[in-house]
Amino acid sequence: MQRTVLAESLLGDGRTLQIVTAEPWDAQTLSAVILDAFGHRPVIDPPPPALAETPDTVIAALAQGFGVLALVDNEPAGVVIVSVEGDAAGIHRVSVRPSFQRQGIASAMVAVVLESLALRGVHRVGLIARAEFPPVVAWWQRHGFVEIERNGTSLHLARELPVCVMARTAEETQDLGRRLAGLLRAGDLIIAAGDLGAGKTTLTQGIGVGLNVSGAVISPTFVLSRVHRPLADGPALVHVDAYRLGSPAELYDLDLDASAAEAVTLVEWGTGIAEGLADDRLEIDIRRSLDPEDETRWIFLTPIGERWTAVRSLLEAL
Numbered sequence: 303m304q305r306t307v308l309a310e311s312l313l314g315d316g317r318t319l320q321i322v323t324a325e326p327w328d329a330q331t332l333s334a335v336i337l338d339a340f341g342h343r344p345v346i347d348p349p350p351p352a353l354a355e356t357p358d359t360v361i362a363a364l365a366q367g368f369g370v371l372a373l374v375d376n377e378p379a380g381v382v383i384v385s386v387e388g389d390a391a392g393i394h395r396v397s398v399r400p401s402f403q404r405q406g407i408a409s410a411m412v413a414v415v416l417e418s419l420a421l422r423g424v425h426r427v428g429l430i431a432r433a434e435f436p437p438v439v440a441w442w443q444r445h446g447f448v449e450i451e452r453n454g455t456s457l458h459l460a461r462e463l464p465v466c467v468m469a470r471t472a473e474e475t476q477d478l479g480r481r482l483a484g485l486l487r488a489g490d491l492i493i494a495a496g497d498l499g500a501g502k503t504t505l506t507q508g509i510g511v512g513l514n515v516s517g518a519v520i521s522p523t524f525v526l527s528r529v530h531r532p533l534a535d536g537p538a539l540v541h542v543d544a545y546r547l548g549s550p551a552e553l554y555d556l557d558l559d560a561s562a563a564e565a566v567t568l569v570e571w572g573t574g575i576a577e578g579l580a581d582d583r584l585e586i587d588i589r590r591s592l593d594p595e596d597e598t599r600w601i602f603l604t605p606i607g608e609r610w611t612a613v614r615s616l617l618e619a620l
């Protein structure tokens with residue numbers, strides 16, 4: 303039967319990883335993968351509900367949302383089940399079979415799930431993690447989840463989902479930056495992610511136009527950071543390229559704190575490096591289409607902290 307491929311990449315060993323939609327007729331496979339993954343974890347009390355999964359319970363769960371299946375050279379390797387209710391979603395049964403672990407398959411599945419939820423207009427996603435497995439909790443925290451509440455050893459973790467905007471051309475991406483600038487004020491931090499050539503600098507050019515700052519916004523690859531002063535009222539734009547920076551310590555050496563309060567600070571390649579500059583931030587991730595002929599970009603805007611969650615509806619209207 304025809305499958306919908308949501309993402310495709312190569313693993314370190316050259317095998318092909320595909321993330322596809324999980325269908326009800328996969329139920330046998332899905333429950334087998336879930337039992338294999340959870341059955342190999344250390345025993346905890348009470349046992350995780352995943353250990354009671356059957357094809358029937360999987361079909362029932364899929365009807366509450368959707369699922370994704372990871373295939374490695376067509377062999378089932380991982381599963382995630384997602385429940386959706388209005389603008390909130392839950393992630394369940396994140397499973398990678400033991401023989402396929404430590405190759406980034408869970409991260410790849412979760413990335414696809416978060417994107418799919420954002421495209422559906424879901425705002426917030428949560429999950430239950432068990433305190434008995436600190437590395438698992440830390441893994442979710444690295445994926446942007448924070449602890450909401452704790453019930454015994456069950457931790458409720460959640461995160462905000464990005465707002466997704468499509469830009470068909472470089473001009474549309476610049477235009478989005480120009481409109482986004484209308485929401486920006488001094489002290490704001492933006493962290494921009496996406497592969498080389500995704501359009502981070504192109505978007506920043508639009509922000510520079512919208513903020514009406516001096517100097518052309520260009521790739522600051524050789525100069526690590528560049529300050530664009532305001533031509534009229536409004537904040538300066540500090541444009542940083544963290545591509546060559548290995549650690550937050552090197553970023554601090556740039557002395558960005560000195561200007562942060564009066565400027566909008568935008569850090570390209572800042573993921574994992576620049577988060578410490580401000581608790582509240584707008585994270586931007588730019589994705590290209592899977593089709594190399596297609597120049598469309600999907601621009602994901604994730605509001606982090608009160609400053610940005612408060613203006614989520616304005617981001618959605620951009």
Ligand SMILES: Nc1ncnc2c1ncn2[C@@H]1O[C@H](COP(=O)(O)OP(=O)(O)O)[C@@H](O)[C@H]1O
Nearest residue numbers: 469470471472475498499500501502503504597
């Ligand atoms: N829809 C689009 N959005 C952004 N850039 C696009 C788009 N289509 C084509 N491009 C081109 O892709 C390149 C993006 O480069 P750049 O903004 O420097 O990326 P990055 O800073 O992410 O490495 C530019 O040459 C731009 O003209």
Ligand SMILES: [Mg+2]
Nearest residue numbers: 502503521570
């Ligand atoms: Mg760039």
